[in-house]
Amino acid sequence: MDLSPSTHFVSSTNSPEFTLLTRVLTRSSVIGLDAEWKPVRTQQSSFPTVSLLQIACQVDGDEDAHVSKNSQPVFLVDLSAIPLPSIYELLRDAFVSPNILKLGFRFKQDLVYLSSTFCSQGCEPGFDRVEPFLDITSIYSYLQHKHQGRRLQSKSLAAICQEVLGISLSKELQCSDWSQRPLTEEQKLYAAVDSLCLIQIFDVLKARVANIVGSTVCNVGKLQSHSIDLGLKQILDMPNGSDNILLAKFIEATKMVQAIITDFPQGITIHEEVASTVQFAKNKQMDDAVLWIARKYGDKILLSDSDRKPKMSKKKGKKPPTGLMAKPRQLDGDEDWQGPPPWDVSLGGDGCPKFLCDVMVEGLAKHLRCVGIDAAVPPLRKPQTRDLIEQASKEKRVLVTRDAKLLRHGYLIKNQIYRVKSLLKNEQLIEVIETFKLEISEDQLMSRCTKCNGRFIQKPLTTEEAVEAGKGFQVIPNCLFDKNLEFWQCMDCKQLYWEGTQYRNAVQKFIDICKLNE
Known part of the structure; x- marks a missing residue:
């Protein structure tokens, strides 16, 4: 399975990339949606501003000068550069088009933030729904439950991608600052793959249920070819009987809608709000398999008024009793490291560099082991902060993290924690080597168990x-x-x-x- 996206960065409505996006959307029956924004560490009175919208498309139309049939281009729409009112209608119509199945992974939060972002630039009332919509976890969970006879726990997108596509989906850049420009090539690739994998997972799952659609369509044909009407009991007794009725009625209704759209009287004016949606329907329609899946497993996202209001914590902060607790010490995570480290001989250490990498930098821990450096990880998946610091102190290690909140604890010991600034594992490795002046030789490489x-x-x-x-x-x-x-x-x-x-x-x-x- 290949996750090498054909990526188009859309930063202007006057660009060839935007023209291509509008053309491709009218030729796609399935799109994958994702969004990125600057991470927020604390509660705010407003939602984060979405900086990037990813749209992966399954192109079904005739061959295009730039995009061929059955290709899967990905469009990265730079919402920080494009005037949002200029693309609001295009996106809104795609979000509600009955002829485009929208794929996502827990996309409701993304839609809330998108709606808020567009409202801030005068696009009232913002986006309020996406339909038909299919959360990748829904069909995945259904199929796994059907085949294994048990209910599965909710899985991450990376876990589903690994199981279905056999590809490891890195989430290393998920918490990077998506508001900064220009985006790095690594960020663009990460963003494109996050939306493209939705379509490729859907393709695999669609193939698994194709036999259901095939047998159902065949049975519908048999029903239509009979010279006499069958009773309901006889239809239900056929293989996939309930699906026969469902698909027959659904196809019949779809054909009726398509006929109405095709033969729309020229003298009648179409309302402005549905004009572009009708255009979507004129240009294409879903194939039978996608249609069947959308009807059987699809859903919709509807935002209520309460969804549009940031939920602030109702917990009241408790002030510590005077004189019983010292004010937490504030450490600057961006300041240069000042030694000596806890393993230093002058502090009673053995002189061998040792690190404790928390869950945010587990990849760095494996890289350090590969170059022969002692790099431990916490024994528990979600350890308490105090346990992390106590383990680092007991084993004379420097605690390495990317979590700025760890720097604010009052019981930290000097030079016990280091916050890496780099995002990628290779760069983090170089940063730690240079910061702590570690000596790396070729003889040390692969001298520790990476496990x-x-x-x-x-x-x-x-x-x-x-x-x-x-x-x-x-x-x-x-x-x-x-x-x-x-x-x-x-x-x-x-x-x-x-x-x-x-x-x-x-x-x-x-x-x-x-x-x-x-």
Whole structure:
């Protein structure tokens, strides 16, 4: 499965990209929607301003000069640059067009913020609905429940993407500042993939239910070809009987609507608010499979008046008793690090750099292990802040995070916490190496277990010894038996590693990142 999007950045209504967007929307029966805004750490009296709207399209029309049939272009609409009233009607009509199935992942919050953003520029009353709409989790959960006979817990988009597409969806840039311009190429790719994966997940799930649609359409044809009318009981006794009735009535109604639109009397004026929606319907219609899924699994998002008001916390802050609690110490997360670190010999440490990476920088922890640096992660998925700080203090580690709130705790010890500024793992690694003046050599690379941070055994294992060591929990692939490789085992979790192609590629990767050849 490929998630390499054809991306078009739309920053002006006079641009070729905007012209292409308007053309493609009339040729798409399925679109994926997502939005990005500057992260807000504290409660505010107003909603965040949406900076970017992503629209991934499944093109169904005739071949276009720029977009071919069955392609999946992604449009990144820069809402901070385009006058919002100029695109309000285009987006509103797409949001409510009965001939476009809108896909999203928990999109209601995005719609609330979008509506607020457009209202702030005079587009009253803003967006209030999206229909027909399909949340990716709905059809995923239904199919999994149907096949496995049990109700599943709610999954993240990354988890669904990994399971359905077999692709790891990085959420590393989710909390980056989307209001800054220009956007980096990494941000553009992240944003495009987030919306494109909705369509590709839908395509896979659509294929899984295609047999239902196929058998139903076939049965509808049989019903229509009978010379005598069948009774309701006879229809229901047929395979997918209830679906036969549902689809037959739905197709019949759809054809009626299409006929009315096609033969619309020329002398009648169409109301301005529905004119462009009618144009959407004239240009295209959903295929049977999408139509059936939209009808059976689809829903709609409707915003109420209460949805348009930010929900402020009703909890009243309690003032600490005078004299019993010191004022929390404010630390500047952007100031330069000033040593010495807790592992320093002068402070009773062993001189070996050690870090504790919280959940926000787990990727950095694995990168540090790859270059031979001791990097632990909390034993609990959601540890208390005090537990993090106590673990770092006890093990003489520097707590590494991107959470600015951690810097405000009054029980921090000097030089116990460091807030990384970089967003990407490679850049975070370089930042930590330079900040703490770590010495990295080629001999250190891949000397720690990336799974648990443990050390490897000192003497390598032969293939036969590795097979014996891995019995019961790890299988050595047969293709490795005749390659005379050396195997290494973690002394803590017993995971086995070998110096194959993946190992050599990883070594070269970190040689390049750390510039060890220069």
